[in-house]
Amino acid sequence: MAGSATPNMRDRPRGLSTLVFRAALVAVLLGAIVGPLAGLVLWSVAERWHWPAMLPQQIGLKYWIRITQGDLLTALNRSVTIATVTTVAALVAAIPVSYGAARARLPLGPVLLMLFLLPQAFPQLPVFASATVLFYRWNLAGTFAGVVLIHMVGGLVYTVWTMTAVFRAIGEDVEEAAINLGASVTRTFFRISLPLAFPGVVASAILVFIYSLDEFTGTLLVGAPYVTTLPVYMYTASLGYELQIASVTALVLMVPGVLLLVLLERFLRAEYLAFFGRL
Amino acid sequence: MNAARPVEQALWWLAAIPATMVIFVGFGLPLVQSVVASFTRDGVLTLANYELVYRLYRQDVVYTVQVAAAGLALTFGIGIPLSGYLRLHHSQTAEFLLKVPLFVPFVVVGHAMRIFLAPRGTLLVGLHALGLASPDTTLAISEGALGLSMALAWKHLALVVLLLMGAFRGVSEEYLEAARGFGAGTFRQIWAVLVPMAAPSIGLAVVLSLTSMLASFSIPLMMTKGSGPQMLMIDLYYRYGQHGDIGVASAIGVVSYLLAAGAAYYYLKGIAR
Structure with a gap:
């Protein structure tokens, strides 16, 4: 890997123009990336902001207090509950598939793995619209279970693929040693393989949890009109021109991602990052 | 075992x-x-849904492709030189900043861009604070194709830079040394060495971004107003949600599958060559 050890690979000393260019680059990036997000912060505290004032005339936490009460709190609670249930269900369902595929125990394992990529390969909206029609027939539309199911469709991609990679990384020799010592395959799995895979399990749990928290398309269609998660709540607020409420919700939705970004920088492997492009 | x-x-x-x-x-x-x-209407096999899509939404197909193409041009027009530069001149701050959009959900990007690019949005506030805009300026970006492609590029740039940086880091330092030996500057090293050697990864990143942009829903939904041309997914949503017309909605969906498959096909054909 280049970069980390030798930050600048040129031998000659950096000129002033290079330094200025780099400073300008970071400044432009800062403006372009933080700028739109800073707008959210400004709107979230703008109690009164009428044209032609360039800044809010009255600033306060009136809209932030809404998190602790009423419909925003309900949406937050529902989002967290759905994300938790989805995470546990997606992990439990994925582990046998991943382990089976990683150890070639599952005939057609590779085909099965491709199947779980489908929801990422196809445009989601038309499929979820069609799923909603089916869910109405099965009395799943507008229910908690229906939303969890649709979140699992997208979430399983993350669990199945990361867990397969994790199980592949665990040496088969450790398992063989346990089996040679008389442990059954099942006992070996629960006592040896699963504990070794724990960091990977945590990583994929975080991925699914955040995916579920941010999921919008499926929830909007399948959850309507009874299951309102935070993203759907934000959309409704924005539709009604409640820009402050929408901005507060947007910032709340960003919290887990920002925490994870900081965590990833310190602890986790960069490979998992690419998965986030799809959130 | x-x-x-x-x-x-x-x-x-x-x-x-x-x-x-x-x-x-x-x-x-x-x-x-x-x-x-x-292919079904009132229980009968028919092409009527597709006829309607052709009649009502053919301009929106063009519009969707245009927005995605513009978003792609922005993403890669910025992403390739930027990743190349950062490959040659490491900057931790810049790389960290570029990762941020990865962790901002699509809906949030849509809302943030809506208020950022609005006629009197927060972008104007910022420009005004820097003395770059007069108080009576207005911007008309947020609701049009430009605002949409900017928002899509903002979100996709992070993943693209991540993929490209990975590919560029895979290019051996020796080639770059050789290029420098012949007097190649940063620009020449990027275009003559890094880009050609990482071409397959760039192709994959293009296809991934293009299919995602063609099928984008939450960003346009947060940003678009009622009138004018729409992205296909917005048409689909209203066709299904407001008209309850799953037939035409599905036909729009199949058009979007074909667009996505077309992008993937060109990529695979490129690899096979």
Whole structure:
């Protein structure tokens, strides 16, 4: 890997123009990336902001207090509950598939793995619209279970693929040693393989949890009109021109991602990052 | 590991059933159903849905492709030189900043860009604070194709830079040394060495971004107003949500599958060559 050890690979000393260019680059990036997000912060505290004032005339936490009460709190609670249930269900369902595929125990394992990529390969909206029609027939539309199911469709991609990679990384020799010592395959799995895979399990749990928290398309269609998660709540607020409420919700939705970004920088492997492009 | 016994084999199959069922019930079946529904009207096989799509939405197909193409041009026009520069001149701050959009959900990007690019949005506030805009300026970006492609590029740039940086880091330092030996500057090193050597990865990043932009829904939904041309997914949503017309909605969906498949096909053809 280049970069980390030798930050600048040129031998000659950096000129002033290079330094200025780099400073300008970071400044432009800062403006372009933080700028739109800073707008959210400004709107979230703008109690009164009428044209032609360039800044809010009255600033306060009136809209932030809404998190602790009423419909925003309900949406937050529902989002967290759905994300938790989805995470546990997606992990439990994925582990046998991943382990089976990683150890070639599952005939057609590779085909099965491709199947779980489908929801990422196809445009989601038309499929979820069609799923909603089916869910109405099965009395799943507008229910908690229906939303969890649709979140699992997208979430399983993350669990199945990361867990397969994790199980592949665990040496088969450790398992063989346990089996040679008389442990059954099942006992070996629960006592040896699963504990070794724990960091990977945590990583994929975080991925699914955040995916579920941010999921919008499926929830909007399948959850309507009874299951309102935070993203759907934000959309409704924005539709009604409640820009402050929408901005507060947007910032709340960003919290887990920002925490994870900081965590990833310190602890986790960069490979998992690419998965986030799809959130 | 020794070959699995039949009973164990059967048990693994059983344990894999729930996950497979979820994908089948929540994705496979609806996918097939949407293709069937696109050819059905009042229980009869017909092309009527597609006729309607052609009549009402053909301009929106063009518009969707245009927005995605503009978003792609922005993403890669910025992403390639930027990743190349950062490959040659490491900057931790810049790389950290570029990762941020990865962790901002699509809906949030849509809302943030809506208020950022609004006629009197927060971008104007910022420009005004820097003395770059007069108080009576207005911007008309947020609701048009430009604002949409900017928002899409903002979100996709992070993943693209991540993929490109990975590919560029895979290019051996020796080639770059050689290029520098011949007097190549940063620009020449990027265009003459890094880009050609990382071409397959760039191709993959283009296809991934293009399919995602063509099928984008939450960003346009947060940003678009009622009138004017729309992205296909918005048409689909209103066709289904307001008219309850799953037939035409599905036909729009099939058009979007074909657009995505077309992008993937060109990529695979490129690899095969």
